Amino acid sequence: MSLVTTLTHVLPHRTLSSLARRLAYSQNPRTRRWLIDTVVRRFGVDLSEAANPDPASYASFNAFFTRALRDGARMPDPDPDALLMPADGHISQCGPVDDGRIFQAKGQSFTTAELLGGEEDAAPFRHGSFATVYLSPRDYHRVHMPWTGTLRETVHVPGRLFSVGTDAVARVPRLFARNERLVCHFDTDFGPMVQVMVGALLVSGVETVWSGEEIPAYGRRITRKDYRGRGIVLARFAEMARFNYGSTVITLLPPDVAVLDPSLHAEQPVRLGQRLATRLRSPASP
Structure with a gap:
């Protein structure tokens, strides 16, 4: 079992989530930029698919995280069934x-x-x-x-x-x-x-x-x-x-x-x- 999984049995879930939420919604430029840059780099986010591909233009990390896709980036299967x-x-x-x-x-x-x-x-x-x-x-x-x-x-x-x-x-x-x-x-x-x-x-x-x-x-x-x-x-x-x-x-x-x-x-x-x-x-x- 990983350390993260082990810790989640004992950590105060909602307290941690509330603290993380404050960071995610922060409009502090340094905080916002650090969070967005870290996720883009660590997880290889493909910003070319985003309606807004400029990571520096998002008001908060949450705004970046819930970003819309550009038109045509995803299409539904054409079979009506x-x-x-x-x-x-x-x-x-x-x-x-x-x-x-x-x-x-x-x-x-x-x-x-x-x-x-x-x-x-x-x-x-x-x-x-x-x-x-x-x-x-x-x-x-x-x-x-x-x-x-x-x-x-x-x-x-x-x-x-x-x-x-x-x-x-x-x-x-x-x-x-x-x-x-x-x-x-x-x-x-x-x-x-x-x-x-x-x-x-x-x-x-x-x-x-x-x-x-x-x-x-x-x-x-x-x-x-x-x-x-x-x-x-x-x-x-x-x-x-x-x-x-x-x-x-x-x-x-x-x-x-x-x-x-x-x-x-x-x-x-x-x-x-x-x-x-x-x-x-x-x-x-x-």
Whole structure:
């Protein structure tokens, strides 16, 4: 087990994240420049893909970190039956949900009920499929829609803020079901779809396009927001939310609606807009 993973069991997660947040939002020129230059150099950030490629022009590190891409830097798979990868990053794991359990890593799994915050929310996905995408500090940190959906509800589930790096995923039991997260429920033309924005150590901020900042504030109890009847419809490939530091998004699909792309495997680098799955259409489907 790495030193970082060991320390995250005992460190004050939220205190560290609050301190890191102050640095990330600081507009002090020296602080801002040092943070941006360090991340660009250490992680090899490709600024040619950014809508604004000048690192010195960002007002804060967070503004740089959540930067937009230039037009055409990512394109959706042209097949209209393709569900899309929601983010840049690496596949942590993907595959079938096994009787309500999601595979995390060798010897590790967690339940959909734990992840989503309740048995009723988890029921439609008991035998469905999932994809877990890890976003590293070098990646584009906005999350987009795999398929067109109408927002039904969000569930803010409180928890810890473990690192979501490879070592932590392999070592920390039920990690994604323990970290603070925002569960976003959508209704689609094939049924329910869920996007789970999982927080992580340091900053752990989540913003949505419909409500702005959701995390922090960090929660002490499960909080639900009902959006039914509000008409919030997000198109396939549209931006949905963003992370204010590296983390993980988990997509859940119900059974018998789509087949995950067979080429996907753990640790594979992926890009926003590539094929995540292929929609299964019955003869009566549009």
